Amino acid sequence: MASSSASKKTNQMPPNHVLFAYGFFILSAGAVWHLVADGAFSSILTMSVMLQCLAVVLLALQVLCTGSAAGISVKALTLDAIGLCCRLSSTVWLNGYLPVDASGDWVYQAFDVCSLCVLVWLLSQVWGSRQQSYQAEADSMPVVPMTIAAFVLAFMLHGNMNGRPLFDSLWMAGLFVSTIAVVPQLWLITRTGGKVEALTSHHIAAMAASRVLSGIFMWHARGDITCVPWMGGFNHAIWAILGAHLLHMILLGDFAYYYVKAVIAHGMNCRMEINIALESCGV
Numbered sequence: 001m002a003s004s005s006a007s008k009k010t011n012q013m014p015p016n017h018v019l020f021a022y023g024f025f026i027l028s029a030g031a032v033w034h035l036v037a038d039g040a041f042s043s044i045l046t047m048s049v050m051l052q053c054l055a056v057v058l059l060a061l062q063v064l065c066t067g068s069a070a071g072i073s074v075k076a077l078t079l080d081a082i083g084l085c086c087r088l089s090s091t092v093w094l095n096g097y098l099p100v101d102a103s104g105d106w107v108y109q110a111f112d113v114c115s116l117c118v119l120v121w122l123l124s125q126v127w128g129s130r131q132q133s134y135q136a137e138a139d140s141m142p143v144v145p146m147t148i149a150a151f152v153l154a155f156m157l158h159g160n161m162n163g164r165p166l167f168d169s170l171w172m173a174g175l176f177v178s179t180i181a182v183v184p185q186l187w188l189i190t191r192t193g194g195k196v197e198a199l200t201s202h203h204i205a206a207m208a209a210s211r212v213l214s215g216i217f218m219w220h221a222r223g224d225i226t227c228v229p230w231m232g233g234f235n236h237a238i239w240a241i242l243g244a245h246l247l248h249m250i251l252l253g254d255f256a257y258y259y260v261k262a263v264i265a266h267g268m269n270c271r272m273e274i275n276i277a278l279e280s281c282g283v
Contacts, residue, residue, distance in 0.1 A: 017061055018199065018268075025054045032103050040101035041220070046108045048213035053115040055206035056080070060118050062199035069130040071200050073188040074123065075143045079181035081119040082147070086174030088112055089167060096161030097171050099217075138191035141184040150176035159227040159237030172240065179244045182207065182251050196272040205259050208252045215245035 029047055037043030063069060091098055091109055098104035126134050154173035162168045185204065189196055196204075218225070218241050227237035262272050 017065070018058070018202075021054065021057055021061060025050060032107055036107055037099070037101040037103040040099070040103075042099035042101050042217065043103045044213045045099045045217040046101075046103040046111070048210045048217070049108055049111045049115070051206050051210035051213065053111045053118070055203045055210065056115050056118045056122070058199045058206065059203045060122055062197060062203075063122065063125055063130060065199075066197070067130070068133040069126040070133045070135060071188070071192065071195070071197050072122070072126065072134070073139050073141075073184040074126050074134065074136075075139055075141055075184035076181050076188075077119055077123055077126070079143060079147065079177050079184065081116060081123070083174045083178035083181060084112055084116045084119070086170045086177065088116070090162060090171040090174075094162040094164065094167055096159075096163070096168070135188065135192055139184065139188045140191070141187040143180070143184055146180050146183070147177060150180060153240070157227075157236050157240040159225055159241075161225060172237070175241060175244050179211075179248045179251075182248065186251070186255070198269050198271055201259055201262075201272050202268070204252065204255060208248070208256055211245055211248045215242065215249075218242055218245060 029050055032046060032050070033039060033043055037046065059072065063072070087097075088109065090096065091112065095104070098108060151173045154176050155169045158165065158168040158172040160168055162171070182204065185200075218238070222238045222242070225235070225238045225241065227235055230236060258272065262270050
């Protein structure tokens with residue numbers, strides 16, 4: 001379980017550049033919904049990658065504003081980048097896992113590419129000019145075994161929406177790796193006393209919201225996602241996809257509760273202090 005408190009805030013409203021980031025996202029989402037997707041339900045999958053892009057931009061703003069990489073897990077950033085590369089290997093030229101509306105033609109991919117570019121920039125900052133502030137000793141979560149397991153499971157449980165086993169497997173691997181990417185960040189938080197800067201907490205929350213939208217889409221599309229079943233007519237691919245989304249929500253369940261509680265009580269610019277027992281999530 002987790003406990004939480006929020007330190008005293010310096011001001012109730014977040015800085016102007018943060019408000020600009022949120023405002024730009026809201027305007028972009030509205031434009032995509034009305035002008036590109038024409039209100040199609042499938043565009044919520046595009047909204048999910050837009051939220052993910054917002055999440056990494058918020059983390060980049062933290063680095064720019066504070067001049068520090070403290071509280072940021074390089075391993076989490078690396079896993080997110082790997083997950084995006086796996087997803088893009090499919091979505092830039094195959095249609096199997098894209099929204100069926102017009103936003104799947106280029107908007108979806110454009111935001112994923114933008115997210116990947118920001119992640120690469122963040123990694124260059126942490127390993128470059130901000131390296132002295134990076135908490136390498138605390139960012140010690142062993143992620144290689146989890147990553148290998150994610151790829152093995154993806155090659156076993158992939159669907160056949162692309163009709164190409166390799167790229168179906170890479171797409172599934174991207175989903176699984178993105179799901180476990182939150183674990184090193186939570187690990188780092190617990191190893192550094194449970195303190196979470198405002199923009200880091202917004203980053204994690206936006207990632208969770210992204211996964212919620214993606215999960216809603218996958219649930220509604222569960223009848224359309226196909227695979228070559230192992231036994232009878234059991235569709236293992238869709239249950240693997242939905243299971244990955246559920247696992248992400250379980251991992252972030254405690255954090256989400258205390259994040260919402262802190263924002264309501266202290267505003268969006270508060271610094272959180274939490275204590276998450278990762279053992280409760282099976283880590």
